[in-house]
Amino acid sequence: MMNTFIFFLVLIHVSGTLYAPRLLISRAGRSVTIKCYYETTSANRHGRKYWCKESTNRHSCQTIISTNDFIHKDYEGRVSMHDSPQSGILQVTMAQLVKTDSSNYRCGIGNKNAYGFYAGVNLTIWEGPNMPKSxxxxxxxxxxxxxxxxxxxxxxxxxxxxxxxxxxxxxxxxxxxxxxxxxxxxxxxxxxxxxxxxxxxxxxxxxxxxxxxxxxxxxxxxxxxxxxxxxxxxxxxxxxxxxxxxxxxxxxxxxxxxxxxxxxxxxxxxxxKQRLSETELNLLPIVIPILLGFLVLAAAVIIVFLKIRKRKKGGWLDLAGPKCV
Known part of the structure; x- marks a missing residue:
């Protein structure tokens, strides 16, 4: 049974900037949460996020919910969406699952569902015994x-x-x-x-x-x-x-x-576990220019101080008295 699902999964589109589970299996009557991860670019953070259901010919995708405060009337009360732009995580939850919820879905970013970036997700609702694992x-x-x-x-x-x-x-x-x-x-x-x-x-x-x-x-x-x-x-x-x-x-x-x-x-x-050392290495390009900037600033302050000191000495010599002619 699982191999039958996999045959269809190889056809599912996965964008280069959006990542999600390709196959989820859940039992009828329960709920399922899908997490989609994306790059935290400015366009992605501020762009419209959506969750849509593909048509049988896959030429169109009916919006179920989006960050534009839209929820399809057939899913009111059993679908929710939470977007975390700073973390690059889009979370969709579907509750009270029924057999007809089995379909291919898209988790995407863009003004139109047919364009932009999206990841394909196959959701299969299981009603009988011996449900396979995702x-x-x-x-x-x-x-x-x-x-x-x-x-x-x-x-x-x-x-x-x-x-x-x-x-x-x-x-x-x-x-x-x-x-x-x-x-x-x-x-x-x-x-x-x-x-x-x-x-x-x-x-x-x-x-x-x-x-x-x-x-x-x-x-x-x-x-x-x-x-x-x-x-x-x-x-x-x-x-x-x-x-x-x-x-x-x-x-x-x-x-x-x-x-x-x-x-x-x-x-x-x-x-x-190398995150700490990698973070330290990533900070070097930032820390080194700052240190160099402080050194240049310190050198400039010293030069200005020496010039002021030299001028003051010259002024005291002029005030010492009139010169003989």
Whole structure:
């Protein structure tokens, strides 16, 4: 069932400046909250934010709620929106969910729903038993690293462990344990043993924007294989990434994975404890010019003081008495 959802997810548009979960599954009668993250540029902070429902042909998108004090009459009393421009977070909550709420939605910025920046979200409302979980979402920053934990079926622990990216044509293999390091995208993809015999870890280093997408990892990798998991990876710019970090309030210790005696990579999941040191480095371009400015100002004051002192000495000499002719 989950793989059926993923087939449609690869068609969902995700903007370069707006990030949101691509697939959410919730039960009928409950509520769901969607958080969309955006770059805190002046245009984005002051622009119109909206949440709309796509038509079946996806050529139009009916506004449900927007920051222009608009709420569609069919959703009055069960939809709300909160925008935090300084944090770059747009939050939408839909309550009293019904089956007909299952659809593709857009979380966007702009005067028109068909233009501007938006992120596509598929919301599926479940009525029966055995509701599947929404895919785990991992956040990473450009040129950073993430760790993905994958399941291993005990009975198939000797099978090949694989990692693939969901596409229209199926799951495209990225790396597996049969590949040598040279084939694993030049060392960007690293497999390691997990914390137990039931898991293994995949590290993706030197993240790129195009790494964003839906992934599947595990053993066997058949469509009905229970020992596989679906993960959504979103790679963002650094400023958006740290806004997400502050919002989720989750911290992971960096882990060092040795690839050879000469080189190593530092990988982390979602959040970097390096924020403090990076902040200090970011302050250097500001602090150094200020210090230089103080030094120049001090030098100017000293020069003016010396000139005034010299003039006063010259004046006392003129007042000493008339010169003989």
């Amino acid at each position: 895919p785990e979402i991992l956040w990473g920053k450009v040129r950073g690293s993430v760790m993905i934990q994958c399941p291993v079926e005990t009975a198939k622990s000797s099978m090949r462990r694989s990692f693939c990216k969901m596409r229209r044509s199926g799951c495209s293999l990225i790396a597996d344990t049969s590949m040598n390091k040279g084939k694993q995208q030049e060392g960007r993809i690293i497999f390691t043993a997990g914390n137990s015999s039931e898991t293994f870890k995949v590290f993706i280093n030197k993240l790129r924007k195009e790494d964003s997408g839906m992934y599947k990892c595990g053993t066997g990798m058949s469509d009905d294989n229970a020992s596989s998991s679906i993960i959504q990876l979103e790679v963002t710019e650094e400023l958006v990434f740290f806004n997400i970090v502050n919002d989720t309030a989750t911290t992971y210790e960096p882990q060092t994975i040795w690839t050879s005696p000469q080189s190593y990579v530092t990988a982390t999941n979602e959040v970097y």
